[in-house]
Amino acid sequence: MKKIELEICQGTSCHLLGSQELFEAVLALPEKWRESIVLKRVDCLKSCRQGPNIRLDGEILSGLTAERLVLLLEEKFSLAAVGSA
Template sequence: MRKVKLEICSGTSCHLMGSFDLNQVVNNLKPQYKEHLEISVIPCLGECGEGPNIRFNGILYTQVTPERLKKMIIQSTQK
């Protein structure tokens, strides 16, 4: 199975809006989900102020909540 690419912005603007909570979602994932992910932490995704931002399979998502990220990961790895 092809890996799902997840980039989490950890720039100061996103950090202030809680990007670390998104990191924690990833850190606490069960191995069955985690093994499908290729995770990287990015210093800026260029949408400061709309954070926390992620790029998921090349598509930018803004104002991401931990719940939403969890759902996205689970859905994409079930396909």
């Protein structure tokens, strides 16, 4: 299965807007999912006012909550499971 590339902004604005909760949500995922994610911390994705921001497989997404991020990752995992069936 192709790994999911996830960058979470840890810049000051995103940090103040809750990016640490996004990290914690990813770290709390089941291990088999975490192993499929390449997780990186980045300094700024240039959308500071809309944070917290991530880049998921090349797409910048803004204003995320931990719940929304987990849903997005679940979608990616279920699509990957369908694709590999």
